[in-house]
Amino acid sequence: LVCLIMVAMYSANLTATMTRSSVSRAVRTVNDLMRSGSGISFGTVNNSVTEHLIRNAEDFTLKEFYRRLSYVDSFDKGVSLARKGSFAFLSEQIPLQYEALKPPCNLYVTQHKIVDYSYSLLYNKRLKDREDIDKGLLLMKARP
Numbered sequence: 193l194v195c196l197i198m199v200a201m202y203s204a205n206l207t208a209t210m211t212r213s214s215v216s217r218a219v220r221t222v223n224d225l226m227r228s229g230s231g232i233s234f235g236t237v238n239n240s241v242t243e244h245l246i247r248n249a250e251d252f253t254l255k256e257f258y259r260r261l262s263y264v265d266s267f268d269k270g271v272s273l274a275r276k277g278s279f280a281f282l283s284e285q286i287p288l289q290y291e292a293l294k295p296p297c298n299l300y301v302t303q304h305k306i307v308d309y310s311y312s313l314l315y316n317k318r319l320k321d322r323e324d325i326d327k328g329l330l331l332m333k334a335r336p
Contacts, residue, residue, distance in 0.1 A: 221304050222257050226260065232280055234261065234281070235273075235279070235280075236261060236270065236282040237265070237267055237283065270283060289301050
């Protein structure tokens with residue numbers, strides 16, 4: 193009986209290992225992508241916020257990443273190239289997650305931050321509610 197249980201456990205683990213999704217072996221970070229040697233090119237939309245953030249990053253790895261970055265003309269083109277394979281598209285996380293949920297659901301979105309950045313609002317100083325807006329933004333920032 194013990195032997196039968198051992199064989200069953202071994203078979204289950206072997207099956208799980210052999211059928212594991214390729215996502216578990218996928219490139220997940222900028223460093224993985226630059227080290228991959230798998231022929232995966234990577235890029236972002238030319239003159240986008242993402243391109244600007246990477247270009248102005250102070251981190252050595254991101255400077256090297258920027259040097260190797262290729263460009264696409266639009267967000268849709270980047271998603272299309274990623275769907276075809278051998279292209280990693282760098283953009284804001286929320287729109288990428290939305291695209292990954294669309295059929296054929298063949299995209300994986302990393303969960304790692306590459307750069308930190310914040311948004312600001314520009315408005316007229318005479319706006320009556322400006323203090324409330326500032327307080328609201330600070331409260332949003334304080335949320336985990």
